[in-house]
Amino acid sequence: MAKNDYYVLVYRVLMYLYNCLKNGEDVDVSKLTPQWLGINERYFEYIFNTLDEEGFILNAAYIEDYAGKHLQNNIMISPKGSSYLHENSTIQKVKKSIKGISDIVGNINLL
Template sequence: MAKDDYHVIVYYLLSYLYDCLKKGRPVDKSIIRLEAYPEEIDPDYYRYILEHLLKDGLIEGVSIHEVPILGQRNASQLRGLDNMRITPAGIAYLQENSFMKKAYETLKALKDIMPFI
């Protein structure tokens, strides 16, 4: 699996959020934001992933707002990244999904750049 694969990014986010929840730490926006990733990831792709994690009930605490752009279709903007939390469904997805296990193996090799793993 590539580092920019959907399941790798989802594993990274959910495992970070779960770690914060278990340790009672606030979410660090710099880790949640796109610049935390070691490789270039398209911002629309990353926003798509976050929106679907929210819509699928795997994360909570953030909201999606449509931002009108003159002459273009509306763009969405995520708000409240520092309030983001993993849900019980997100924890179950993280622990039970076979793709998450593959993503874990991919990220295990990258643990030096992801200190919470």
């Protein structure tokens, strides 16, 4: 799968949120940007809106103010999102198919 494939991106985001939760760390929204994921703004918003609508993250993904739409720094992976990482067959294929995973997801502890 390509590193900008939807499921690869979902995996990266959810694993980042999962590891933040597990390690008691705050989410660094500067790491959750279109640039960090290597995608355009529209695709980025689509991914986070979908994660929000599917219930894979807690708290609304975005807040909107006079300066525009911003990803909130208090987002967390939900229990449903954690289950998705562990049980979804497509995500399991992503984990198995990615070569050189550290090049794609960075320094992340895999499940």
